[in-house]
Amino acid sequence: MRLNNRTRSGPALRLLALAFVSGLMAVSPAVAQEERITNPVAVFTGLDKITARIVKFDVYIDETVQFGALQVTPRVCYTRPETEVQKTTAFVEVQEVTLSKEVRKIFSGWMYAASPGLNAIEHPVYDVWLEDCKLESDVPPPSERQTDSQ
Numbered sequence: 001m002r003l004n005n006r007t008r009s010g011p012a013l014r015l016l017a018l019a020f021v022s023g024l025m026a027v028s029p030a031v032a033q034e035e036r037i038t039n040p041v042a043v044f045t046g047l048d049k050i051t052a053r054i055v056k057f058d059v060y061i062d063e064t065v066q067f068g069a070l071q072v073t074p075r076v077c078y079t080r081p082e083t084e085v086q087k088t089t090a091f092v093e094v095q096e097v098t099l100s101k102e103v104r105k106i107f108s109g110w111m112y113a114a115s116p117g118l119n120a121i122e123h124p125v126y127d128v129w130l131e132d133c134k135l136e137s138d139v140p141p142p143s144e145r146q147t148d149s150q
Contacts, residue, residue, distance in 0.1 A: 035080055039133035040141075042074035042090045047127040058137040068126045071095045071103070077133035088113035090130050094121050 039061075046055045046067040059065045064073040077090040094107040107121045116129035 035084060036078045037081065037133075037135075039077045039079060039135055041134040041137045042077040042092070042130065043132040043134060044072060044128055045131045046070075046072075049125055049127065056131065058134070058139045060137070060139075060141055063142050066097075067128060069097050070106075070121070070123065070126050070128060071097065072128055077130075079133045086114070088130065088133050090133060092130070094128065096123065 042059050042061065044057055044059060044067075046057065047053070048055075048068055055067065057065060057067065059072060059074050061074055061077060064071050066072075071094065073093045073095075075091040075093065077088075079088050080086055090111050090113075091109070092107065092111050093105065095103050096106045097103055106123060107119075109119050111119050111130035113130045113132055121128050
């Protein structure tokens, strides 16, 4: 008799489990959105391979900063709360200014702070990688710098 009860409850348990998993899957994208923090500043490190100069620099989202012949423009920069496993990512566009003053795109994609070599900028003279994302910077935002210089 116990065997029959288990057999009858088997499909009901499967339906319940399916409903539970479906509910989790439906909630999961919203939860993922809440877990990530959108930051206004991306922190990069740049290496000039000729001079061995290493520079750490902050770049505001949608601002373009020149490092050597490269122009670096972050579009978004995400982190997670400190209570979560850290995952710092940024979507970045990089252009090179050639000696003939031509500008050509050499990189457009995601960079991961935990794996700087995963989507590295392939350039013979310069390396640039994502270090971190921040909510604020000591460097004034682009609008404040333009006002100060006028």
